[in-house]
Amino acid sequence: MEQEYIFIxxxxxxxxxxxxxxxxxxxxxxxxxxSRNPGDVEQELLTAHPEWQGRVQFGKGDAxxxxxxxxxxxxxxxxxxxxxxxxxxxxxxxxxxxELDVKKKEEMQQLNVESNKIIINEIRxxxxxxxxxxxxxxxxxxxxxxxxxxxxxxxxxxxxxxxxDAYLKELATTNDHIRVALSYPGPFGDSAKKLxxxxxxxxxxxxxxxxxxxxxxxxxxxxxxxxxxxxVSEKHFSxxxxxxxxQELAKKHIALTEISESESEHxxxxxxxxxxxxxxxx
Ligand SMILES: NC(=O)c1ccc[n+]([C@@H]2O[C@H](COP(=O)([O-])OP(=O)(O)OC[C@H]3O[C@@H](n4cnc5c(N)ncnc54)[C@H](OP(=O)(O)O)[C@@H]3O)[C@@H](O)[C@H]2O)c1
Numbered sequence: 001m002e003q004e005y006i007f008i009x010x011x012x013x014x015x016x017x018x019x020x021x022x023x024x025x026x027x028x029x030x031x032x033x034x035s036r037n038p039g040d041v042e043q044e045l046l047t048a049h050p051e052w053q054g055r056v057q058f059g060k061g062d063a064x065x066x067x068x069x070x071x072x073x074x075x076x077x078x079x080x081x082x083x084x085x086x087x088x089x090x091x092x093x094x095x096x097x098x099e100l101d102v103k104k105k106e107e108m109q110q111l112n113v114e115s116n117k118i119i120i121n122e123i124r125x126x127x128x129x130x131x132x133x134x135x136x137x138x139x140x141x142x143x144x145x146x147x148x149x150x151x152x153x154x155x156x157x158x159x160x161x162x163x164x165d166a167y168l169k170e171l172a173t174t175n176d177h178i179r180v181a182l183s184y185p186g187p188f189g190d191s192a193k194k195l196x197x198x199x200x201x202x203x204x205x206x207x208x209x210x211x212x213x214x215x216x217x218x219x220x221x222x223x224x225x226x227x228x229x230x231x232v233s234e235k236h237f238s239x240x241x242x243x244x245x246x247q248e249l250a251k252k253h254i255a256l257t258e259i260s261e262s263e264s265e266h267x268x269x270x271x272x273x274x275x276x277x278x279x280x281x282x
Contacts, residue, residue, distance in 0.1 A: 004086050011038075036062050066122075087123060100156055135221075136165070136183065142161035142164075188207045235266075
């Protein structure tokens, strides 16, 4: 099997870290991961898995900063002995519309949109013929935006993700050597807790499951040019049963994975009475 030289953004915690661990289980994968403050996550992984020695390296830098990305891609290239052939665009920030002042909006645009273009351009360099598989962690909010049913309190966030979806599809369509996977998760991890704190009960997908499905989606690029998958709890859209038009999804070749209630996490608002045991995750 071909060696996978994977460059992943935002991997010190959350989905990025879970994906890094999941992908290292593949003997073909070598990973260069980074975030602004990786701390000792590399050491932590290697202590738990000494067999990953030499197959994972963490760098430090800001995905939205051109100089940092240039340096990080150079570090990854030295580590791999060649340029990365797979990119996971994971770093992103989530915020409600009412939390965004002008400065924070710019920050979100820079990270959620521009950083991904910077990374792709830097990795492609002058070698536009090199085969490249790209996995982007988009969001269910982007599909809501694209379906003209934007989520009311996170429209800015949804728009940033939708911009990258469109950019990547165009890139794959116009370049023979580029294949693109778009993962559309519903709430998970810390952002699901933010939703719970604002709106009350929230159904989330365990981060590990989002990582597992997204890793399979990346692998599916061995067979496909563009792959898309929604990963949500079956309970998440229970109030809006018609949110997904299944025929429309099938027409667009977007897979829908609904995680069963028993495998989902039920996050309950902290200040509800009688929830002492079920505070946080049930
Ligand atoms: N959580 C959800 O409910 C949800 C749903 C749909 C889509 N998503 C998307 O999934 C992705 C991962 O989300 P998550 O919830 O796992 O995020 P998270 O827990 O907040 O982790 C974000 C990671 O990105 C890094 N990061 C943040 N800003 C960065 C920057 N400027 N440059 C480099 N690294 C940076 C963070 O590390 P440092 O602080 O060390 O930089 C951290 O490792 C995001 O793109 C998010 O939009 C999330």
